[in-house]
Amino acid sequence: MGQGAALITRRHFVGAATLPLLGCQAPRQIEGGFVGVNPQRGHLLREPQVATQPSTYHQTRVLIVGAGVAGLAAARALRLHGMQDFALLELEDSAGGNSRAGSVAGIACPLGAHYLPVPSDDAPEVQDLLEELGLRRRVSGRWRYDERHLCHSPQERLFFEGAWQEGLLPVHGVGAQTLAQYRKFALLVEQARASAKWTIPASKSPESPVHRALNAITFIAYLEQHGLSDSHLRWYLDYCCRDDYGAGLSLVSAWAGIHYFASRHGFTAPGAEAGDHDGVLTWPEGNGWLTQRLAAPLGERLRTQQVVVRIEVVKHGVEVDAINVHSGRLERWRASRCIVALPVFVAARVVRGAPEALRLRANNIRYAPWLVANLHLDTPLHDRPGAAPSWDNVIYGAAGLGYVDAQHQNLRPVPGATVLTCYRALGDHPDGRRYLQERTWAQWRDEILAELSTAHPDLPGKTTRIDITRYGHAMAIPTPGTEGPASRVPQQLGRLCFAHSDWAGYSVFEEAFTQGHQAASLHR
Numbered sequence: 204m205g206q207g208a209a210l211i212t213r214r215h216f217v218g219a220a221t222l223p224l225l226g227c228q229a230p231r232q233i234e235g236g237f238v239g240v241n242p243q244r245g246h247l248l249r250e251p252q253v254a255t256q257p258s259t260y261h262q263t264r265v266l267i268v269g270a271g272v273a274g275l276a277a278a279r280a281l282r283l284h285g286m287q288d289f290a291l292l293e294l295e296d297s298a299g300g301n302s303r304a305g306s307v308a309g310i311a312c313p314l315g316a317h318y319l320p321v322p323s324d325d326a327p328e329v330q331d332l333l334e335e336l337g338l339r340r341r342v343s344g345r346w347r348y349d350e351r352h353l354c355h356s357p358q359e360r361l362f363f364e365g366a367w368q369e370g371l372l373p374v375h376g377v378g379a380q381t382l383a384q385y386r387k388f389a390l391l392v393e394q395a396r397a398s399a400k401w402t403i404p405a406s407k408s409p410e411s412p413v414h415r416a417l418n419a420i421t422f423i424a425y426l427e428q429h430g431l432s433d434s435h436l437r438w439y440l441d442y443c444c445r446d447d448y449g450a451g452l453s454l455v456s457a458w459a460g461i462h463y464f465a466s467r468h469g470f471t472a473p474g475a476e477a478g479d480h481d482g483v484l485t486w487p488e489g490n491g492w493l494t495q496r497l498a499a500p501l502g503e504r505l506r507t508q509q510v511v512v513r514i515e516v517v518k519h520g521v522e523v524d525a526i527n528v529h530s531g532r533l534e535r536w537r538a539s540r541c542i543v544a545l546p547v548f549v550a551a552r553v554v555r556g557a558p559e560a561l562r563l564r565a566n567n568i569r570y571a572p573w574l575v576a577n578l579h580l581d582t583p584l585h586d587r588p589g590a591a592p593s594w595d596n597v598i599y600g601a602a603g604l605g606y607v608d609a610q611h612q613n614l615r616p617v618p619g620a621t622v623l624t625c626y627r628a629l630g631d632h633p634d635g636r637r638y639l640q641e642r643t644w645a646q647w648r649d650e651i652l653a654e655l656s657t658a659h660p661d662l663p664g665k666t667t668r669i670d671i672t673r674y675g676h677a678m679a680i681p682t683p684g685t686e687g688p689a690s691r692v693p694q695q696l697g698r699l700c701f702a703h704s705d706w707a708g709y710s711v712f713e714e715a716f717t718q719g720h721q722a723a724s725l726h727r
């Protein structure tokens with residue numbers, strides 16, 4: 204927990220945002236701080252490790268290092284293969300990595316990832332997990348998803364020109380030229396879909412000349428080439444890229460920009476008939492709902508608070524050293540194989556004699572830092588005209604990516620207290636990691652409240668607490684040349700196997716999960 208409580212007055216926010224406040228509440232205290240990720244533990248990796256004798260020795264057949272989605276998927280696959288002799292080491296207090304759950308004032312909320320699109324047949328491993336968890340089952344020969352976990356309607360809205368509109372593509376009052384550009388982009392997406400295969404995970408598509416050409420340029424260069432300069436279209440596409448890839452049009456590749464639409468539901472211009480839209484699965488605690496269930500059967504095989512500082516292939520196996528955060532002691536593991544489910548930059552640091560492929564990949568990845576702020580509100584917000592409160596609520600032109608409402612899936616008849624989870628991607632910032640770490644909790648609080656106040660002037664007066672989670676290396680940005688359907692998964696090098704969304708070049712649940720699953724299948 205970070206910087207403790209601070210007094211926020213309504214006056215302060217009226218001044219900061221020069222916006223009228225609705226209602227008439229008294230000045231209030233907003234508490235909170237930094238939560239979720241412990242930067243000191245990560246920094247242990249930077250310190251030179253003095254040759255200390257381990258205090259404890261452990262032996263296991265397969266050791267998985269890193270309990271994010273990839274590591275948890277690997278553990279599940281081993282279990283399903285009937286392999287019990289394995290262990291999983293994780294640096295944080297709980298498993299889940301970027302897909303962990305939190306809670307504020309007793310209300311569950313995501314600390315990171317918050318949804319999973321209904322997986323297509325290209326992700327059978329993920330479909331299988333959802334079946335195991337009872338989220339998907341066959342009814343009269345057709346697959347059905349549990350309605351309780353499919354995102355309820357209304358799903359998305361945009362605060363645009365002073366009112367809320369349905370959906371995130373700006374439409375109300377936009378001119379004919381904008382609409383023509385929407386149609387042109389929709390056509391380009393359809394052409395891309397017709398000329399190449401687009402899948403999630405990307406590695407399930409054979410690489411084609413179309414992919415290669417798109418992977419060579421930035422998305423903004425692609426838009427220029429096609430004369431797509433409309434500011435509304437550009438804003439929307441930039442938003443989509445920041446939301447999925449942590450950085451905008453100028454950094455991500457045209458492959459990534461097109462993949463976002465072509466691998467899912469396409470791009471529907473206003474007035475056109477929408478294609479099949481399978482919807483998304485979501486939970487109050489976000490994808491933490493999934494990772495908690497993946498971790499639950501592991502029992503003592505999951506060891507949290509273990510900072511892995513060395514992985515080395517030795518004569519008859521693999522040796523792994525980890526600092527036990529609780530005791531401060533070094534513990535040594537011996538295994539016959541190791542699944543390295545760590546971010547690539549960490550893997551490159553801890554794997555002794557790191558293979559060339561690993562070092563090259565680590566040098567090529569540009570990471571997007573992210574900030575996630577969970578705001579507890581004790582009373583429902585007043586709403587502006589237009590579309591009704593939705594699960595995902597975005598403000599046009601804002602630096603942040605809007606918020607999701609943790610209580611959206613709740614079926615209570617009258618709205619009450621809730622937690623809003625706000626996202627901010629900093630991949631476009633020239634020094635985003637430093638910016639993220641150096642700003643105080645109070646500076647972030649003021650900025651977030653001022654931004655949300657444009658749509659919700661009464662929000663500062665109803666917020667009781669803001670918990671902020673900072674991810675310095677949240678996700679790999681799919682820049683030109685670094686990703687694509689040829690993403691090599693999983694990378695097996697002798698007794699080591701690598702599985703992490705970084706290897707796909709962009710970060711979503713399906714990529715991480717499939718890699719972990721496949722790595723375990725190689726190692727059983």
Ligand SMILES: Cc1cc2nc3c(=O)[nH]c(=O)nc-3n(C[C@H](O)[C@H](O)[C@H](O)COP(=O)(O)OP(=O)(O)OC[C@H]3O[C@@H](n4cnc5c(N)ncnc54)[C@H](O)[C@@H]3O)c2cc1C
Binds near residue numbers: 271509574711713
């Ligand atoms: C803010 C945010 C929002 C997101 N939203 C979504 C979303 O809505 N839907 C979606 O599909 N994806 C989302 N993502 C992408 C998300 O990253 C992936 O879905 C997935 O969680 C990645 O899993 P992973 O296993 O590849 O990586 P990670 O989550 O990075 O897992 C790596 C694990 O290794 C551990 N570790 C690191 N170093 C060490 C060490 N030295 N010793 C031991 N353990 C170590 C870490 O603590 C972590 O648990 C989001 C990401 C962020 C940051």
